Amino acid sequence: MFKLKNQFKIISFCLFVLLGMLFINNNKKIYAFPAIDLDARRQELEADMIDLRTRLDNVFFDRSIDSETRMRRMVAIENTMNETQDQLFSINRQIIERDRFNQENLNNSNQNNNSRRR
Incomplete structure (x- = not known):
């Protein structure tokens, strides 16, 4: 029983360290919907609005x-x-x-490049 408890402690510690390493190495920013292209979704919604306006007009004049x-x-x-x-x-x-996030990153990288050149 004592060996089993030690094994669980070792395994849980290793998993904790592995999980911590994943969080440390993963510094990419994720948007709210990472699999959805926001611009494409906006175009879909705008097309839906046009369709709904047409439907509303059709019902109104029917x-x-x-x-x-x-x-x-x-x-x-x-x-x-x-x-x-x-x-x-x-x-x-x-x-x-x-867009604001991307602009801030661009400004920060430009400032870093300018400070290196001096």
Whole structure:
């Protein structure tokens, strides 16, 4: 039993050290959605907004349905538009943060290069 406890302690210590080494060596910045291209997602959301506006216009001008049904459909489309607009706002905010981060890194690397030349 004593050997088993020591083995668990050794294994847990090794795993802890390995995990620590991974965190020390991994200094890359990860965005909120690392697998999603933010610019492509923004374009998708903008296309969705255009589609939703078209659908809203079609429902608004469709006189073949009664006004209550038309109103429910318009409210549903408007809710979807609001959700899409919120997502678009979030993506734009992430793009601004990404660009600011990249600009700061560029400025820092330029300052480091200038100080080395002197």
